[in-house]
Amino acid sequence: MTDTQPDPRPDPQIDLSSRSAPARLAIRRALISVSDKTGLLDLGRALSTHGAEILSTGGSARALRDAGIAVTEIADHTGFPEILDGRVKTLVPKVHGGILGRRDLPTHQAQMAEHGIAPIDLVAVNLYPFEATVASGAPFADCVENIDIGGPALIRAAAKNHDDVTILTDPAQYDALIAALPDGGTTLADRRAYAAAAYARTAAYDAAIAAWFAGQSGDTFPQRLTLSGVRQSRLRYGENPHQQAAFYTTSETRPGVATARQAQGKSLSYNNLNDTDAAFEAVAEFGRPAVVIVKHANPCGVAEAETISAAWDAALACDPVSAFGGIVALNRTLNGETAEKIAGIFTEVIVAPDADEAALAALARKKNLRLLLTGSVPDPSVPGLTVRSLAGGFLAQTRDNGRIRREDLRVVTRRAPTDAELDDLLFAFRVAKHVKSNAVIYARGGATVGIGAGQMSRVDSARIAARKSEDAARTLGTGPALTIGSVAASDAFFxxxxxxxxxxxxGAVAVIQPGGSIRDQDVIDAADRAGIAMVFTGMRHFRH
Incomplete structure (x- = not known):
C-alpha cells in the first residue's frame, strides 16, 4: 500500500509560465549529500555518464568514490573545510550562491563570476534520520544531534530557485530523474513537482522536531500544532463515490491498519480503513481471546472467551444480520478453525496480530477478503492524540485511554452485583467506550447480547439494543430475547x-454507568424498586 513517489505531473491549476526557464534543464553540476544511500550509486553513475560534475560530502562522497565515480569534495570546491565536526560544510556562499543565483539576471551572473561561484543545477539531499532516531528511544542529546541544519537549507534554496535547479529529496525520485537525462534534463513541470515535494518534506521534518520538543517539555497542546503524514495510497474514493480520498500515515508506530501487512485481498477502501481501525482498537481492550465485529464504525458483536473460535461464535450471535459485510478484529493469532467460520459469511476485512498456515489456506479461497496482520495488539493505556477536522480548523484531544477497574466502582443500590455480574459489567463498559453515543450495551457471559448506538436519546439506544436482541434470538432460534438476565452499560449517565x-x-439485572446527573437519586430509586444492582464509574466514554 505504498505510493510515496512525488507525482511528476503538474497540477492543471498551476500556471507553468516562467520568467525564462528552459524547456529542459540540463544538469552540468550536481550536489549530492544524502543520509539514506539507497539508489545513490545508480544516480551518481547516470549523472557522470551524462557529463555532470558531482560535488559531494562525507559518506556520500566516499561511497561514490569507492564505486569508481568521479566526485569533488565540497571542501575542495569551496576552498573552505568542513568544521565543527561536520556541522558546517555546505553553509557557505559558494554552495548557496551556486544554487540561488538566477540564470536570467545579468547582475546575479556577474556577481557569481566575480566571486568564483559556479552554478549548481541539481541538489539531491535527504535529511539526517531525526524521526527514526526519536522512534528508537535514543537519548535527548542524540536526538538533537540528528536535527539536520544544512540539509533543509539546501533543500529550501533549491526548491525556491526551481526554475534553474532540480531538487531531489527522496530516493524514490531518482529513477524519474535518470530517465529524463537522455532527453536533455528535467522539465519545468518536473521541477515544480519536485519543489512541492521538497517543501512538504522540510515542513514534515520541522513538524516532527517541534512535536518532539513539545513532548520533551510535557506540552501536549503547544501553541502551534503541525500535523504531517506520508501518502501511502490513493483510494478509489472516499466515504461515497463522488468524494476523493487518500490514506496517509504518521510517524506513530502503534499497531493497527497503518502499520499492518496486507496478506491477501483487494485494496482497502476509505470505509474499510476507518472501520478496521475502530475494530482493532476495540478488540485491544480485552485480555482474554476476543473478537469484535464492526459495521459502519460501530461494534455489532463483541465477545471474549477461552478460545478465539468460541469468541467468534459468541460475537456473531449478538447480531448475525449486521455482521454480514462487516469487519472482524481478533486479539489473538487467527487459526484455521476460526478462519473457516469467518469465511462462512461475507466479510470485508479480517485484522489480527497473526495467522497460522491453516488460516491462510482457508482464506485463500476468498480472493477479495482482505487479511491484515499487525504483529501485535495496541496497548489501550498508551496516551496519544486524536484529531478531527472542522470547517476552518481541527480538534485535538488525548486518546480515550481511561480504564475502569473493580476497585473504581461504587455500588449505589441496595443490591450489590455478584462477581459474575461485575465481570460482565466491566466488559460491557469497555465495549461502550467504542460505540457511538448515545450508547447502551447489554452483555452476558463475556459477550454482547444487544448494542444500541448513536441515538439522540439514551432511551432509544436502550430500546433499539433490546429489539435487536429479540431479532437475534429469533434468528438463532433460542427463544426469548438474549437481554433477559443480562447486565447493561451506558456510556454516560441516565x-x-x-x-x-x-x-x-x-431484562437486565445489573447496570453500570458513570453517574453524575442531578437526578441520580431518581435513577437509583428506580433501580432499587426493580431490585437490580447498579454501580457508578465516575468516568464517561462519549464517542462522537
Missing amino acids: PFADGLESVVAA
Missing part, C-alpha cells in the same frame, strides 16, 4: 429514570 426503566424492561 439523565432521567426512563432510560434505566427501559433497561430493566429489557
Whole structure:
C-alpha cells in the first residue's frame, strides 16, 4: 500500500509560465549529500555518464568514490573545510550562491563570476534520520544531534530557485530523474513537482522536531500544532463515490491498519480503513481471546472467551444480520478453525496480530477478503492524540485511554452485583467506550447480547439494543430475547429514570454507568424498586 513517489505531473491549476526557464534543464553540476544511500550509486553513475560534475560530502562522497565515480569534495570546491565536526560544510556562499543565483539576471551572473561561484543545477539531499532516531528511544542529546541544519537549507534554496535547479529529496525520485537525462534534463513541470515535494518534506521534518520538543517539555497542546503524514495510497474514493480520498500515515508506530501487512485481498477502501481501525482498537481492550465485529464504525458483536473460535461464535450471535459485510478484529493469532467460520459469511476485512498456515489456506479461497496482520495488539493505556477536522480548523484531544477497574466502582443500590455480574459489567463498559453515543450495551457471559448506538436519546439506544436482541434470538432460534438476565452499560449517565426503566424492561439485572446527573437519586430509586444492582464509574466514554 505504498505510493510515496512525488507525482511528476503538474497540477492543471498551476500556471507553468516562467520568467525564462528552459524547456529542459540540463544538469552540468550536481550536489549530492544524502543520509539514506539507497539508489545513490545508480544516480551518481547516470549523472557522470551524462557529463555532470558531482560535488559531494562525507559518506556520500566516499561511497561514490569507492564505486569508481568521479566526485569533488565540497571542501575542495569551496576552498573552505568542513568544521565543527561536520556541522558546517555546505553553509557557505559558494554552495548557496551556486544554487540561488538566477540564470536570467545579468547582475546575479556577474556577481557569481566575480566571486568564483559556479552554478549548481541539481541538489539531491535527504535529511539526517531525526524521526527514526526519536522512534528508537535514543537519548535527548542524540536526538538533537540528528536535527539536520544544512540539509533543509539546501533543500529550501533549491526548491525556491526551481526554475534553474532540480531538487531531489527522496530516493524514490531518482529513477524519474535518470530517465529524463537522455532527453536533455528535467522539465519545468518536473521541477515544480519536485519543489512541492521538497517543501512538504522540510515542513514534515520541522513538524516532527517541534512535536518532539513539545513532548520533551510535557506540552501536549503547544501553541502551534503541525500535523504531517506520508501518502501511502490513493483510494478509489472516499466515504461515497463522488468524494476523493487518500490514506496517509504518521510517524506513530502503534499497531493497527497503518502499520499492518496486507496478506491477501483487494485494496482497502476509505470505509474499510476507518472501520478496521475502530475494530482493532476495540478488540485491544480485552485480555482474554476476543473478537469484535464492526459495521459502519460501530461494534455489532463483541465477545471474549477461552478460545478465539468460541469468541467468534459468541460475537456473531449478538447480531448475525449486521455482521454480514462487516469487519472482524481478533486479539489473538487467527487459526484455521476460526478462519473457516469467518469465511462462512461475507466479510470485508479480517485484522489480527497473526495467522497460522491453516488460516491462510482457508482464506485463500476468498480472493477479495482482505487479511491484515499487525504483529501485535495496541496497548489501550498508551496516551496519544486524536484529531478531527472542522470547517476552518481541527480538534485535538488525548486518546480515550481511561480504564475502569473493580476497585473504581461504587455500588449505589441496595443490591450489590455478584462477581459474575461485575465481570460482565466491566466488559460491557469497555465495549461502550467504542460505540457511538448515545450508547447502551447489554452483555452476558463475556459477550454482547444487544448494542444500541448513536441515538439522540439514551432511551432509544436502550430500546433499539433490546429489539435487536429479540431479532437475534429469533434468528438463532433460542427463544426469548438474549437481554433477559443480562447486565447493561451506558456510556454516560441516565439523565432521567426512563432510560434505566427501559433497561430493566429489557431484562437486565445489573447496570453500570458513570453517574453524575442531578437526578441520580431518581435513577437509583428506580433501580432499587426493580431490585437490580447498579454501580457508578465516575468516568464517561462519549464517542462522537
